[in-house]
Amino acid sequence: MTLSELTAPHPLTRYGWDEGFAESFAPHAAEDLTPGRIVRVDRGRCDLVVPDGDGVRTVQADTALVTTGDPLRIMCTGDWAAVDLDRGFVRALLPRRTAFVRSTSSQRSEGQILAANVDHAVIASSLAAELDLGRIERFLTLAWESGAAPLVVLTKADLVADPVVLGHLLDDTAAAAPGAQVLAVSAAKGQGVDALAATLTGGTSVLLGQSGAGKSTLANALVGEDVQDVNATRDSDGKGRHTTTTRNLLPLPGGGVLIDTPGLRGVGLYDADTGVARAFAEIEALAARCRFHDCAHESEPGCAVLEALSSGDLPQRRLDSYRKLLRENERIAARTDARLRSEMRRDWKRRQAEGREMLARKRGR
16 A cells, blocks of 8 residues: 555544654555554554445454553553454554643552543633632643643533623633633533534543533533433532543544543643643743742742732732642652663563573583
């Protein structure tokens, strides 16, 4: 298959296939492999959508040949793959453009891939409960770090009857999300769904948020049919059960795809320096005006951040959140560095042992 054939109008175009992925796939086309996008991963196997004439079909393939011990290289929903349809194996993964990564809850400080090759990160936060700006900022940090464009969606907007109150909630969220679009949406009433769908058309989007945020209901509204099960939230705290248990890639009517994810209880940062800077862009801009380049924004003279805090231009909550995420990211980075150093020592000792064993064999001849 030639490059021109791969880049011609393609059955996988609505799933995100383009000339760049075609170029990455070209060496695999020479091996008579088939391109496919992973729509679901489950216990050593995955479901992929692959070309089928002028249309597409879903196939299942074994992942043993691309299984790796590196958690950041493990396949996930959204990956593009080279598939051997005759033998039923995924032979290779194409290079990722973006990857949404969070820290695992383990003490090993490993990263976990939630979605790959994403253009938009849709952060859902329910208005059925008190607005948690700190959690939204955390999601935004991970979204900016991933390379995707974040979009904050305040779901269940129909529960806020007063438009003035809703306006204040939107303003507060926008202040905590510089550079990101913020929408109020009610999937039940159809409010804001068309505007959101128009933003997501043609790209790959991942839907993120806690259980009970209304992600599955929103996914159904965007897809135009009930493709995801929905459970009611608890009246006591507005939280929900884990309706979605796997990451699924769903085609959108106007083109593009949506990756729905299970509700996330923990959203730990992972190597997110750039993400923190983008999520708190106004503080980073102030810091650039401080008298000292290494200003800690504590009590230093000529600190532009403290001046903005004193004048009321910068909210104390915003600065506290910035400091918290910076400290967390530094801790994760230190633990990750320590783990890498430990792994390097183990590798060095293993090579030493192998060298001694080889030398002993030579002397024994």
